[in-house]
Amino acid sequence: MSILESKRIVLKVGSALIAPDNQGCRSHHLLGIAQFIVHCRQRGQQVVLVSSGSVAAGRHWFSGKPASVALKKAMAATGQTDMMALWDKLFDFPSAQILLTHADLCQRERYMSIMETIESLLEHDILPIVNENDTVASKELMVGDNDNLAAMIAAASAADSLIICTDVDGLFNKNPSIHADAVRLETVNQINADIHAMAGDAVSDTGTGGMRTKLEAAVKATAQGIDTYIINGFNQESFMQLLDGNNPGTHFVANRARSSSAVLWMKHTAKAKGEVLIAEADDSVNGEQDITLDSVVAVEGDFAVGDTILVRNVNGTKMAKAKSNYSSCLLNYVLTQGSVRQPTSTDEQPLSIISKDNVAML
Incomplete structure (x- = not known):
């Protein structure tokens, strides 16, 4: 399935795109992403945006490095407002903020409520913008990274496709920043041990996830019948290729023989x-x-x-x-x-x- 065939898309944008160098929100990398969302909506496709970046967006308001979890929560509280204001400026249609903890997703009644809320927003052509509620989440209640959160939201919103933006052109058979002969995998039909071994342990300087968490998200999403793409969000050409029906990154093919939604929720979301x-x-x-x-x-x-x-x-x-x-x-x-x-x-x-x-x- 190409993006053109998707009726509902979840798009995950990371902290490095929102707030480069931890110097507050910047629109430079987001213009192409916003245009992509606009084009999708014009085609009649529904989009749910999962946006990291509240801590990175608020960090510049606080002097020195964060000394405590409480200070990071304060950064998130400050940055969340800036981040939502930036997204709002990029669109001429309404958006809605949804802040979640893992407790909201792993309690079945709350999970169903999230599904209903997202469905109602989309029915009224309002763009849901989802983020983890870093201000109140404790260690026990955290998803921990927005890659996995995006996969959970893709399942909750019954999406056809999940797009995860990163700073490389997809999954490579070896680290492309070290090996000149690294080859990008265009299509992955099954995520096995060999595929996991290619992910490494790299983590962004700005965000909390690396390729490992993106693979974890792909496992969750594809198991629930959701085609997953890892693309370079810093390259605006990536989004143009998607709109042309091409694959600019790595496409993880959805598993069409899926279990019931309740069983999949239990396996991939519930604690x-x-x-x-x-x-x-x-x-x-x-x-x-x-x-x-x-x-x-x-x-x-x-x-x-x-x-x-x-x-x-x-x-x-x-x-x-x-x-x-x-x-x-x-x-x-x-x-x-x-x-x-x-x-x-x-x-x-x-x-x-x-x-x-x-x-x-x-």
């Missing part, structure tokens, strides 16, 4: 509240049958009925994320007291702690 450990050789965790109490060796953490939990084997290997049918308190009691009535006939089934329809294999 596990606890864990159940199963025997190493237990092959019942396969996503095709219920996980029963017979498989459980131990229960860790504190979770309630309906919470998302992690399923591991006793060696620590992550096997699945799932929705628990029982609380940790009850499961621990059952395991320690051995008080569950055993089946008295072949027609009775062992206690199902996780239903197969609520399992997301990892």
Whole structure:
């Protein structure tokens, strides 16, 4: 699928494009991006903008380097206003600010509310501009980078395509700043270990993400049927090529055989509240049958009925994320007291702690 075929696009713009050199907001790199959004809307395509940059935009108002998390939050509070004002100047149509924490995304009721809000904004031709709420987010509530946030928003908004802007022309087989013979991958059909190895650990001087987080975002998005592009946002030609139906960066092809939205949300967005450990050789965790109490060796953490939990084997290997049918308190009691009535006939089934329809294999 090319961008021209997309009905709904999520576009992620990083801090380095918003506030180069941490010297406040600048429109220089954003003009081409704004024109791209305008052209998409003129074609009848809907756009959701995920914009980093609040901390970088506000940093120049504070003397010296940030000495604390509290100071960074103050920078975000100051810079968020400047950033939204800049975007507003670039468009002749209304925009709306949506500030989120991971808690908003991993709580199912709030997640559904976000979906409804974005849908209502798009129906009224208002541009949603999403950013992590750095001012209030604690370490436990942070997504941490807007690449992964963009993938979550792409899923929540039922987008066809996700475009992630960076400072290189896509994913290369080796670091292009070091190796002159580095080759850009135009199309990636499957993100495997070899692809991950190409990402390295580079991080922008301005932002919090590197190619690694962009690959993580591509994994999340493509699993949910969303074509993902990593392009050079500093090169205005990138956006012209997209509008011509060409691929200026790396295209990660969407997985068309996708699971239900609830299972994908659980796998890629929800945070596990606890864990159940199963025997190493237990092959019942396969996503095709219920996980029963017979498989459980131990229960860790504190979770309630309906919470998302992690399923591991006793060696620590992550096997699945799932929705628990029982609380940790009850499961621990059952395991320690051995008080569950055993089946008295072949027609009775062992206690199902996780239903197969609520399992997301990892």
